[in-house]
Amino acid sequence: MSRDGCNILSARFGRADGHLLKTYEAEGGYRALRMVLDGMKADEVIDVVKESGLRGRGGAGFPTGVKWGFVPKDAEQVYFFVNADESEPGTFKDRYLLDYDPHQTIEGTIISCFAVRANLAFIYIRGEFGWLVDRAQKAVDEAYAAGFLGENILGSGYSLDMIVHKGAGAYICGEETGLINSVTGTKGQPSIKPPFPAVAGYLGKPTIVNNVETVAAVPWIMNNGAAAYQATGTEKSAGTKLWSVSGPVRNQGVFEVPLGLPFAEFYRDELGGMIDGEELKACIVGGSSVPVLTADEIMGCTLDYESLQQAGTMLGSGGMILIPKSADMVELIKVLMHFYWDESCGQCTPCREGTGWLHRIVGRLLKGEGVPEDLDLLDKVCNGMAGLTICPLSDAAVMPMQSFLQRFRSEFEARIHETAAPGSPSRWARGE
Amino acid sequence: MAKLTIDGKQIEVPDGTRLFDACHEARGEALPHFCYHPDLSIAGVCRLCQVEVEGMPKLTIACNTTVRDDMVVHTRNERVQTAVKQILEMHLINHPVDCPICDQAGECGLQDQYMDYGLYESEIEMGDKVNKEKAQVIGPHVILDKERCVLCSRCVRFCEEITKTGELGIYNRGDRAEIGTAPGVELDNNYSLNTVDICPVGALTSRDFRFQKRVWMLRATPSICPGCATGCNVRVDHEGGRVYRLKPRRNDDVNGPWMCDSGRMIYKDVHAEGRLGSALVRRDGGLESLSWADARRELLGMLKPGSVAFALADPSLSLEELVLFRRLARRLAGEVQIAGGVAGDGLGEGDEILLSSDRRPNRHALSWLDLAEVAPADLAAALEGARGTVLVLGGDPVAHLEVAAALKGVRLVYLGTRHNATAAAADLVIPLSMWPEKDALWANKQGRIQRGQRAVAAPGDAREDWRLLVDMLGHAGDDLDLAGLPALRRFVAQELGLADEDSLNRLPAAGLVPDVAVASPGSAPTGGE
Numbered sequence: 014m015s016r017d018g019c020n021i022l023s024a025r026f027g028r029a030d031g032h033l034l035k036t037y038e039a040e041g042g043y044r045a046l047r048m049v050l051d052g053m054k055a056d057e058v059i060d061v062v063k064e065s066g067l068r069g070r071g072g073a074g075f076p077t078g079v080k081w082g083f084v085p086k087d088a089e090q091v092y093f094f095v096n097a098d099e100s101e102p103g104t105f106k107d108r109y110l111l112d113y114d115p116h117q118t119i120e121g122t123i124i125s126c127f128a129v130r131a132n133l134a135f136i137y138i139r140g141e142f143g144w145l146v147d148r149a150q151k152a153v154d155e156a157y158a159a160g161f162l163g164e165n166i167l168g169s170g171y172s173l174d175m176i177v178h179k180g181a182g183a184y185i186c187g188e189e190t191g192l193i194n195s196v197t198g199t200k201g202q203p204s205i206k207p208p209f210p211a212v213a214g215y216l217g218k219p220t221i222v223n224n225v226e227t228v229a230a231v232p233w234i235m236n237n238g239a240a241a242y243q244a245t246g247t248e249k250s251a252g253t254k255l256w257s258v259s260g261p262v263r264n265q266g267v268f269e270v271p272l273g274l275p276f277a278e279f280y281r282d283e284l285g286g287m288i289d290g291e292e293l294k295a296c297i298v299g300g301s302s303v304p305v306l307t308a309d310e311i312m313g314c315t316l317d318y319e320s321l322q323q324a325g326t327m328l329g330s331g332g333m334i335l336i337p338k339s340a341d342m343v344e345l346i347k348v349l350m351h352f353y354w355d356e357s358c359g360q361c362t363p364c365r366e367g368t369g370w371l372h373r374i375v376g377r378l379l380k381g382e383g384v385p386e387d388l389d390l391l392d393k394v395c396n397g398m399a400g401l402t403i404c405p406l407s408d409a410a411v412m413p414m415q416s417f418l419q420r421f422r423s424e425f426e427a428r429i430h431e432t433a434a435p436g437s438p439s440r441w442a443r444g445e
Numbered sequence: 446m447a448k449l450t451i452d453g454k455q456i457e458v459p460d461g462t463r464l465f466d467a468c469h470e471a472r473g474e475a476l477p478h479f480c481y482h483p484d485l486s487i488a489g490v491c492r493l494c495q496v497e498v499e500g501m502p503k504l505t506i507a508c509n510t511t512v513r514d515d516m517v518v519h520t521r522n523e524r525v526q527t528a529v530k531q532i533l534e535m536h537l538i539n540h541p542v543d544c545p546i547c548d549q550a551g552e553c554g555l556q557d558q559y560m561d562y563g564l565y566e567s568e569i570e571m572g573d574k575v576n577k578e579k580a581q582v583i584g585p586h587v588i589l590d591k592e593r594c595v596l597c598s599r600c601v602r603f604c605e606e607i608t609k610t611g612e613l614g615i616y617n618r619g620d621r622a623e624i625g626t627a628p629g630v631e632l633d634n635n636y637s638l639n640t641v642d643i644c645p646v647g648a649l650t651s652r653d654f655r656f657q658k659r660v661w662m663l664r665a666t667p668s669i670c671p672g673c674a675t676g677c678n679v680r681v682d683h684e685g686g687r688v689y690r691l692k693p694r695r696n697d698d699v700n701g702p703w704m705c706d707s708g709r710m711i712y713k714d715v716h717a718e719g720r721l722g723s724a725l726v727r728r729d730g731g732l733e734s735l736s737w738a739d740a741r742r743e744l745l746g747m748l749k750p751g752s753v754a755f756a757l758a759d760p761s762l763s764l765e766e767l768v769l770f771r772r773l774a775r776r777l778a779g780e781v782q783i784a785g786g787v788a789g790d791g792l793g794e795g796d797e798i799l800l801s802s803d804r805r806p807n808r809h810a811l812s813w814l815d816l817a818e819v820a821p822a823d824l825a826a827a828l829e830g831a832r833g834t835v836l837v838l839g840g841d842p843v844a845h846l847e848v849a850a851a852l853k854g855v856r857l858v859y860l861g862t863r864h865n866a867t868a869a870a871a872d873l874v875i876p877l878s879m880w881p882e883k884d885a886l887w888a889n890k891q892g893r894i895q896r897g898q899r900a901v902a903a904p905g906d907a908r909e910d911w912r913l914l915v916d917m918l919g920h921a922g923d924d925l926d927l928a929g930l931p932a933l934r935r936f937v938a939q940e941l942g943l944a945d946e947d948s949l950n951r952l953p954a955a956g957l958v959p960d961v962a963v964a965s966p967g968s969a970p971t972g973g974e
Contacts (some may be wrong), residue, residue, distance in 0.1 A: 183618075
């Protein structure tokens, strides 16, 4: 499943015993934790992670060590959350990490907590991932029994408790303040920032929220050093990335490759190209919330933060959806617009009303009831949603919508010209 | 202090000021908004108060931004205006636009801000709107229209933060989100109508005011709620001599921007059945109407110095009336036979927000005037076997059975506003004005003197009460020569022993807490006997 020699995160993927403590320990697991707790200082751990160039893998790509550095040094109580509310359409890598190798995430979490001086960690797992909750809980129990969690871990004087928390199945709870609110017991919706969670989060105390894939990389970085991690990938995109690949390609699944790998090479060597009779038309590279690229555009990209940004999209969560020629872009965007309409928490007006409006317009296009003005209207509604809300869900709906419209406008136009007679019966005529 | 530039204008505001408030000051008007409320926590959800802060890549909401020194802010440039217009359009796309049947029309945040910042052509058809429940009764006073709601969450925050009762919540998500109460829960706290006040649209409306009057026809008169000793500042909304509703007026030293529901409903007494509209006299055992001229003659005839056995005034009277009453009563009845109300009358249960257990608006003034309250039993004892006239101003002392039983030998003169036990037992009844019918001062429980203005005319033969008292005093040989309200208030100031005679003519907006020597003796009567 993984590219040869590139298994920082995926060494135990697909293995029946990968989730067991004995397997993990036999392959060098918890060595990094022993090393860290044997005399390293918290700030030294932060420095190593900073130097490694590790960036948040949840979607935003914010430098992890820098985020940790935001926690006030004099904080009495710090909380740490591992974000496993993986709900972005097209993304299923955190599920693999927790399913096949939960101890890697747990070890990474303990080291991360030590670095930010947290004594309580939560693993927040998406509600629909019921079996993962059991698997993570069993691994946490194993870690407690082995003395990696609890009071005075490995005699170091450092104590940490870890709670596996099951979400109730809301996409918005993957946003860090929504996640914190959800655990607190209030409605799972984002809070206004400032204050940021690193200053005032869970119960008003400094809180760090990191993606599963982010913390899972920490043990390797501590074992092998920042330089080794930095040496993988590109200058600004260090290390490896998990890609969750879906679409009619020969090989689907989760792939770990170094950042900076040319897409064309990845597509050819790892994915094996499209299945017979299909041709690549477009690619959503970083989960459904990033702008779509045409086949030509993606073929010119390397898989890293800078190259994808330059091409007008984002690396995001690494949820790669490959779209074949035979797919109808209007139908696809309808699916996505339904998703964002359904998942908007509804507190900010532009998102609450805008996602529904987009969904309705796309819906009538699909039913053949669209009018030519609808395409400009879609664009206008998007402009009224982008960058104006508490959290990025609004932007997450706008980016696919606008990019689909921009890059595949002819498919939208065809929908109108095909069926819409002047003065379509369902709508009173405009301008009269 | 922080110095910042807003729309090219330099202003200086205290550190920690919200940018929203700084913009309000610099612009002379508030930024467009729905969810911001100065007395509630920040929600930041309506997204309308977007401003551009130089150096920040994105627009930012002013309500959740604190001022910084050297901040340069734009609130009216094209980028901001475009954003505000777009966001306003989002607020309206699922709005039913049922203004013709909406009570909020005329004082609606959506209407007003659309005229100020919107003015675009609608791009949504009626059939495309999300439909929600309309006209849902959610409590004794409040009705909810979920379609009109813009989900600003002000009402939810009010019930969480001010009353701490938490009846309201936002249920569901996305454009299906709606305000509501949990099953079996009603919005029935005594402050529920404040949610109607702070609702920027017609989602929460008052069941009492519903469909009664278009708001632009109402005239507003500032007044003081007489419902209890708190003295909440209110606005009397009236038209054609009829009061339609009370709204709180902000006074941070008294009631903030709120008032209670029981106070708000008190206006109903003004037009209620049982209001006294003409004088009544006892003839052949029954009460008959009397012309004003005859009533005055009767009244003055019964009130000769030395002829009055007891005089009693209720602290629901205004400060001016209590001062004049004291003077009149001393002259007619003598020092020991006067009292300021019946002890124990007008007491109820208070709360920790605004409602006072003392349901009289002017009881504090009794101590200033050395008018003691009289217990019902003591009053009965004083009346037992008395001869002459008993003068009662306001209140309902005869509702006490022992007082009623002691009335046999006296003639009872009652000046009041309602057909009650005292009026029924009286030999002469004179109608008085109620609080929104007169310009009057009230001393609340803090000892704060506040002024209410006359909003509507009194019914029938009811007169300006203070003039009637001055008339009675003149007839009793005490000619005060008070030409109008300014002179009256100078007189009141003298009687209270205030250093500045004109202080009551120049009351500050927040009212005046005067330094009154306890039990002010009052000045010597004028004129000879």
